[in-house]
Amino acid sequence: MLVLIADKFPASGREVLGRLGEVVYRPELSAEQLPAALAETKADILVVRSTVVSETALAASPPLSLVVRAGAGTNTIDTAAASRRGIFVANCPGKNAIAVAELTMGLILALDRRIVDATLELRHGTWNKSKYGKARGLKGQTLGLVGFGMIAREVAVRARAFGLKLLTCAHHPIAPELLEAHGVVQVADLGALLDASDIVSVHVPYSKANHHLIGADQIARMRPGATLIHTSRGGVVDDKALAEAVRSGRLRAGLDVFEGEPAGGQADFKNIAGDVGDIYATPHIGASTEQAESAISDEVVRIIESFVARGIVHHAVNLNERVARYSLVVRHLDRVGVLAGILMALREERVNVQGMSNTIFAGGEAACATITFEQAPSDECLQRLRDHEAILAVELRAART
Ligand SMILES: NC(=O)c1ccc[n+]([C@@H]2O[C@H](COP(=O)([O-])OP(=O)(O)OC[C@H]3O[C@@H](n4cnc5c(N)ncnc54)[C@H](O)[C@@H]3O)[C@@H](O)[C@H]2O)c1
Numbered sequence: 001m002l003v004l005i006a007d008k009f010p011a012s013g014r015e016v017l018g019r020l021g022e023v024v025y026r027p028e029l030s031a032e033q034l035p036a037a038l039a040e041t042k043a044d045i046l047v048v049r050s051t052v053v054s055e056t057a058l059a060a061s062p063p064l065s066l067v068v069r070a071g072a073g074t075n076t077i078d079t080a081a082a083s084r085r086g087i088f089v090a091n092c093p094g095k096n097a098i099a100v101a102e103l104t105m106g107l108i109l110a111l112d113r114r115i116v117d118a119t120l121e122l123r124h125g126t127w128n129k130s131k132y133g134k135a136r137g138l139k140g141q142t143l144g145l146v147g148f149g150m151i152a153r154e155v156a157v158r159a160r161a162f163g164l165k166l167l168t169c170a171h172h173p174i175a176p177e178l179l180e181a182h183g184v185v186q187v188a189d190l191g192a193l194l195d196a197s198d199i200v201s202v203h204v205p206y207s208k209a210n211h212h213l214i215g216a217d218q219i220a221r222m223r224p225g226a227t228l229i230h231t232s233r234g235g236v237v238d239d240k241a242l243a244e245a246v247r248s249g250r251l252r253a254g255l256d257v258f259e260g261e262p263a264g265g266q267a268d269f270k271n272i273a274g275d276v277g278d279i280y281a282t283p284h285i286g287a288s289t290e291q292a293e294s295a296i297s298d299e300v301v302r303i304i305e306s307f308v309a310r311g312i313v314h315h316a317v318n319l320n321e322r323v324a325r326y327s328l329v330v331r332h333l334d335r336v337g338v339l340a341g342i343l344m345a346l347r348e349e350r351v352n353v354q355g356m357s358n359t360i361f362a363g364g365e366a367a368c369a370t371i372t373f374e375q376a377p378s379d380e381c382l383q384r385l386r387d388h389e390a391i392l393a394v395e396l397r398a399a400r401t
């Protein structure tokens with residue numbers, strides 16, 4: 001088994017993976033160089049952070065069967081192409097949420113106290129207490145969290161300690177216990193959240209549907225003097241419209257992600273923070289704390305270990321989520337050919353198997369197979385299975401609709 005790691009990844013994690021197979025560490029690879037590296041190494045497993053994984057990359061190594069995103073967002077991986085090729089794509093949900101929440105709070109505080117500007121002036125020898133000795137203060141202000149996933153919840157925990165009032169919006173009703181536990185109120189929709197918030201912080205994944213979720217209209221709807229914090233993904237906010245609103249003095253913004261940002265560690269990048277003083281910005285470092293990188297590394301190792309040892313992929317993001325209409329539970333003696341016999345019987349019925357698992361009981365004598373499909377096998381087929389000398393019991397279950 002060969003694991004190609006195409007982004008920065010801790011040495012401790014690489015060492016553990018090295019015990020499972022060969023590890024090729026190429027953190028310098030760009031998206032353009034990735035296909036050639038995959039073709040050359042014939043990697044079975046690919047680990048990436050922000051490096052884009054295109055269909056060409058996925059096709060470059062025939063044995064490639066798993067791509068692990070050492071992070072949360074998978075929009076940089078062509079998951080549709082991976083699904084077409086039967087390649088699992090997995091991520092590490094929540095493992096860097098605290099780090100992003102900490103940066104979010106950092107940007108909120110830095111903007112309120114204008115810490116960056118004050119530091120820059122002091123560095124140049126200017127004492128400007130008159131200018132920087134004015135801030136609104138956070139207590140009692142309203143923070144609107146766009147999305148209420150892992151990161152937004154960690155932001156809520158921290159923001160509450162600062163005395164902020166918390167709102168959120170989602171496409172569906174969020175469980176009341178979850179809202180209550182975080183001291184958050186769900187408002188009707190994004191518009192209501194923008195109307196009511198002094199600070200808006202964006203925590204949704206990038207997708208076609210979320211492209212410019214915070215566009216010119218939403219930016220215009222924000223309260224005058226409000227602050228927008230964006231640490232989710234370039235493209236969720238319309239950067240140009242935001243820059244205009246900040247330049248006009250209506251808003252302030254704290255950004256960790258940008259439209260068209262470079263994927264690698266160092267590059268020239270002309271960006272909207274360059275000429276707009278009220279934009280504070282960091283180069284996509286939300287997840288980059290030692291704590292988060294270590295938690296992500298442990299999770300990547302866990303995902304790969306489980307895949308190699310048991311074929312189970314934790315946090316796969318490109319599986320068919322549809323619940324099969326029928327499942328057949330077959331308890332059987334653990335003998336060669338029994339499973340093949342069951343599948344042959346289903347094949348004769350032209351039943352297309354959707355999923356299958358087989359668990360062996362302690363002692364190794366008996367096992368239980370669960371097979372799922374959309375179309376029920378006939379009674380005759382079920383009887384034939386029941387009559388098999390190595391089959392102990394057969395039960396057909398229909399999913400509740
Ligand atoms: N700056 C960084 O370094 C960094 C690090 C980690 C994650 N991220 C980004 O942050 C995003 C969120 O991360 P997370 O761990 O909280 O993910 P998550 O999946 O736990 O939460 C995202 C939530 O947003 C909701 N959502 C999606 N579209 C929405 C919409 N239009 N309106 C309201 N809710 C919507 C989803 O239902 C989900 O509950 C990631 O997808 C990634 O792009 C950035």
Ligand SMILES: O=C(O)CC[C@@H](O)C(=O)O
Pocket residue numbers: 049050070071072073074096284285287288
């Ligand atoms: O790996 C990184 O540096 C960024 C990760 C982050 O954007 C994520 O989606 O987890």
